Amino acid sequence: MKSQNPFEIKKPWVIAHRGYSGLYPENTILAFKKAIEANANWIELDISLSKDREVIVLHDDTLDRTTNLKGMASDFNCAELAKAEAGTWKDSKFTGEGVPTLWEVWDLVANSSSGLNVEIKSSAYEPGVKKDSIEAKVIRYAEDKKLLQRTLFSSFSWDSLAKIRELCTDAKIGILVGDNTPWEEALDIAFRLNAVSINLPFVSLTSEIVSSIHQEGFLVLSYTLNSEEEIRSGLLAGVDGIFTNFPERMSKLLT
Numbered sequence: 001m002k003s004q005n006p007f008e009i010k011k012p013w014v015i016a017h018r019g020y021s022g023l024y025p026e027n028t029i030l031a032f033k034k035a036i037e038a039n040a041n042w043i044e045l046d047i048s049l050s051k052d053r054e055v056i057v058l059h060d061d062t063l064d065r066t067t068n069l070k071g072m073a074s075d076f077n078c079a080e081l082a083k084a085e086a087g088t089w090k091d092s093k094f095t096g097e098g099v100p101t102l103w104e105v106w107d108l109v110a111n112s113s114s115g116l117n118v119e120i121k122s123s124a125y126e127p128g129v130k131k132d133s134i135e136a137k138v139i140r141y142a143e144d145k146k147l148l149q150r151t152l153f154s155s156f157s158w159d160s161l162a163k164i165r166e167l168c169t170d171a172k173i174g175i176l177v178g179d180n181t182p183w184e185e186a187l188d189i190a191f192r193l194n195a196v197s198i199n200l201p202f203v204s205l206t207s208e209i210v211s212s213i214h215q216e217g218f219l220v221l222s223y224t225l226n227s228e229e230e231i232r233s234g235l236l237a238g239v240d241g242i243f244t245n246f247p248e249r250m251s252k253l254l255t
Contacts, residue, residue, distance in 0.1 A: 006115025006150055007172070007196070009041045012234075013241030014250045015117060016040035017224050018059060022245035025090040026066065027057045028097040032105055036112045040247040042152070043109050044117040047102050047134065048124040054078035055102040055137050061123050065089065067099065103141065115150050117174065120164075122157040135163040139171065148172070154199055158189050165193045172196045174221060183209055190218055197221050197240070202230060207237045214238070228253060 006013075019031025020038055027045055035043050046059040051074055058081075063069040068085040069076065076084075078101060087094030102118070109116045124134045142148045153164050154174035164171050174197040177186045186198045197219035200209070210220045223243035225234045231250050234242045244250050 004113075006042060006113075009115075011219075011240045012254070013041040013221070014039075014247045014254070015042040015044050015221065015241050015243045016114075016247040017044050017243040017245050018046065019043060020245070020247060022226065022249075025087040025094050025097050026245075027059055027100075028086055028094075029100050029104065029108065030087065030094065030097055032108055035247055036109070036114055038247045039251060040114055042115045042117050042241065043105075044119060044243055045102075045105060046119045046121055047138070048073060048121040049134055050078040050081055051075055052077045053132055055134060056081055057100045057102055057105055059121075061121070063099075073099075102138065106141065106145070106147065110145065110147055110150065115152065116147075117152045117154060119176065120153065120155040120157065120160045122155065122160070125155070125157040125160040125163075127159070133163065135160060135167055139164065139167045142171070143168065152196065154197075158193075161189075161193055161195075174199045177201065177204065179203055183213065187213065187216060187218070191216075199223060199243075200239075202234065205234060205237050205239070210238045225250075 016035035018026035020034040024031040024034050045057050047055050050056050058073050063073050081099035084099050086099050087097030148170050152172045152174045154176045155161050156176045161173050173193050173195040175186045175190045175195050176199045179201050198213050199221045205222050213220050219240040221241040222234050222239045225231045225242050226245050
């Protein structure tokens, strides 16, 4: 059942990256259920659009790595993707997992105590104004279901995040920063979009940078830290949350 506002959970947050993707097939219902069972504070996932413009949960632009299908995900309808085999690549015991829609996962997470970090893939961004843009679809759903206070929207496409802000002044935004992008650039856009967090890659993480961002009023979340050594380093740097494929591992380090 739901508990407190996930933004008010004691930090540092345990953020399950693509669900419990260390042990289960990433971005599947199973991985999200297992992350919730592991008491992850937040669930992170990736979204893009199918051929029939449904919002699907998938990291790659292509289906080759994580399903039994080949080619661009945008060339398949949602119904075809639901029937795809998205678990076997991880292990044959996970046979039967399909590519879920965002709405399936959102409903699952909304009935838990976890928050949801929705990462909009850069390839899903479309310039111009479209009533059925991916940003319009997710904001409409979040508003209808009263989920804005339990959701963090992030993207490497800062244009996509700007569109989120244009559509909704109450949306919570996290600025995703790539390996080769100076954090100062992210700070500038964070001010412009009234963001909540700046999400840094582990390779860019130092306590000095974290402190500088904190002084400007933003949270710092870091990705993707999996080994105990990496997680401890992130914690020592003072981050507010860690994206990890092994949420239980991080939880144990915090106890």
